[in-house]
Amino acid sequence: LRARRLSWARQRPNAQTLPPLLAWQRLRPSWARQRPMRSARDRHRLPIDLVEARASCHGARGRAVLPTEGTQLLPTEVAGAAAGPRASVCLVVLCIVLTTGFLLVADLGSVPSMLHDAVASLLGALLPLNLSPTPPPPSPPPPPPPPRPSVAPSPLRSPSPPPPRPPSPPPAPLPPPPFPVPSPLAPPPTWTTHPHLNCWWDGHGADEVDSPAGSHVAGVLSMHACQSACLASPICEGVVVPANADSLRCYRKTRINIDMCDASDAFHLYTVTRYWPPAPPSPPPPPLPASVAAINERFLSGHPVATVRGCGVLVHQSDAQQGRWPWEATWGRLAASLINAEAPFMFSTSAIGIVLSPEVVEEEGIIYCSYPNDGNSMNSGNWGCDGATAWGAEGLRLTLSEQARRGLDESCLWGAPTAEDRSHCRYNEVVLWGEQFLQQLPRIVEAFFYPIMGRVDSREGDAESARAARRAFLDQFGLRDTDFTRLLTFDVAAARRGTAPWAVAPLH
Numbered sequence: 001l002r003a004r005r006l007s008w009a010r011q012r013p014n015a016q017t018l019p020p021l022l023a024w025q026r027l028r029p030s031w032a033r034q035r036p037m038r039s040a041r042d043r044h045r046l047p048i049d050l051v052e053a054r055a056s057c058h059g060a061r062g063r064a065v066l067p068t069e070g071t072q073l074l075p076t077e078v079a080g081a082a083a084g085p086r087a088s089v090c091l092v093v094l095c096i097v098l099t100t101g102f103l104l105v106a107d108l109g110s111v112p113s114m115l116h117d118a119v120a121s122l123l124g125a126l127l128p129l130n131l132s133p134t135p136p137p138p139s140p141p142p143p144p145p146p147p148r149p150s151v152a153p154s155p156l157r158s159p160s161p162p163p164p165r166p167p168s169p170p171p172a173p174l175p176p177p178p179f180p181v182p183s184p185l186a187p188p189p190t191w192t193t194h195p196h197l198n199c200w201w202d203g204h205g206a207d208e209v210d211s212p213a214g215s216h217v218a219g220v221l222s223m224h225a226c227q228s229a230c231l232a233s234p235i236c237e238g239v240v241v242p243a244n245a246d247s248l249r250c251y252r253k254t255r256i257n258i259d260m261c262d263a264s265d266a267f268h269l270y271t272v273t274r275y276w277p278p279a280p281p282s283p284p285p286p287p288l289p290a291s292v293a294a295i296n297e298r299f300l301s302g303h304p305v306a307t308v309r310g311c312g313v314l315v316h317q318s319d320a321q322q323g324r325w326p327w328e329a330t331w332g333r334l335a336a337s338l339i340n341a342e343a344p345f346m347f348s349t350s351a352i353g354i355v356l357s358p359e360v361v362e363e364e365g366i367i368y369c370s371y372p373n374d375g376n377s378m379n380s381g382n383w384g385c386d387g388a389t390a391w392g393a394e395g396l397r398l399t400l401s402e403q404a405r406r407g408l409d410e411s412c413l414w415g416a417p418t419a420e421d422r423s424h425c426r427y428n429e430v431v432l433w434g435e436q437f438l439q440q441l442p443r444i445v446e447a448f449f450y451p452i453m454g455r456v457d458s459r460e461g462d463a464e465s466a467r468a469a470r471r472a473f474l475d476q477f478g479l480r481d482t483d484f485t486r487l488l489t490f491d492v493a494a495a496r497r498g499t500a501p502w503a504v505a506p507l508h
Contacts, residue, residue: 203456205261209252226250302340312340317353329434349454372402374412454492
């Protein structure tokens with residue numbers, strides 16, 4: 001084709017001179033440009049445009065580059081550009097035909113397999129065709145679960161963006177602080193004079209603010225300074241000063257009980273009444289353990305009956321008829337007292353003691369006899385019951401009935417204790433069998449206790465001695481604190497007012 005120059009190649013192409021393949025020149029775009037010829041070789045190029053032409057051969061499709069106006073191509077390039085894809089396909093077909101013929105001539109027996117291999121290798125190199133057998137269709141997948149009901153977006157609309165979040169409202173302004181309500185002015189404290197009255201510690205109507213007991217406030221030389229010193233202490237309830245103004249000493253007092261103070265010409269008592277602002281209500285006190293509540297209930301409901309539980313609370317206090325500890329009945333007997341709200345008096349206002357279980361006492365028949373007063377069992381025959389009023393638990397009704405008819409007495413006094421220490425002998429005496437008592441230890445002991453708030457002239461026990469006795473009891477019988485934790489106080493003043501006197505005491 002290079003040697004053979006077409007006569008129409010030198011003419012400007014138009015619709016009449018071009019072959020039918022280039023008749024598309026009538027529809028060429030107006031924006032096509034001619035490319036200038038820059039060399040002698042370019043003069044032989046034809047001004048044609050490149051367009052897309054499609055040709056097919058046995059189902060194959062290709063694209064041909066056709067000349068367009070403004071592009072100079074050689075005639076050989078024109079032919080190659082127009083027939084490039086078609087030539088490739090035809091070449092493949094020709095090779096297949098020749099190969100098949102050769103195989104038919106060479107070996108007719110192996111035509112099918114060799115033909116298949118040759119065709120597959122040839123087409124695999126030239127065309128991306130797959131001549132392998134078609135695999136069986138895959139098994140259909142299981143049906144999908146039913147879709148959840150939802151509103152599908154419209155296919156013609158793009159999903160709209162979410163609406164903008166509304167701006168959060170500004171925080172509400174804090175309320176103004178409440179206007180402080182001024183507390184009403186408390187009236188000044190008032191003082192009351194009790195002339196010729198002296199109150200002091202150890203059961204004489206008051207406890208001391210200053211320590212050691214009996215100390216006065218140093219540096220106080222006037223009555224006004226003494227009252228100011230009392231007001232400076234929140235627990236001070238009054239002051240005692242000498243009646244002689246020349247030697248003023250200030251003794252601050254608390255927990256004053258005027259009825260228990262002593263008359264004295266050498267001192268004056270001044271009590272103060274303070275006006276405190278109302279305090280917020282305090283939480284209710286924790287309930288007492290069941291055992292302590294039961295003891296208080298027996299005390300409040302006790303009255304003359306023929307049972308230990310119905311009569312009240314049976315207690316034993318340290319005395320001369322025992323060993324070192326209250327449970328040591330070394331004399332073969334043990335003296336006790338029954339107390340209740342109608343007969344709240346016991347042997348001592350300060351000696352430690354033990355509360356006895358009414359069930360064990362009744363079941364084991366431990367009560368031998370009883371007296372409506374101090375029976376002086378220590379010096380009586382018949383195991384302390386010579387001259388007793390009643391016998392056994394059945395006689396307790398008679399004993400308590402007789403005790404209610406007795407008044408003040410001083411027949412029980414001997415030694416250092418005074419009539420105040422012995423409650424003027426208004427207690428009863430219940431004699432217990434010592435041997436049976438010892439056999440029921442430790443279960444017969446319900447609690448240890450020590451008295452408080454009583455008039456004491458000669459002290460016979462305190463909180464420390466009660467704790468020591470309880471500890472010795474635990475050690476002797478191999479008990480733990482969790483097995484036996486009851487240590488109580490007995491409020492002498494509360495018992496005489498007819499209110500519950502028993503309360504839990506600290507163990508340390």
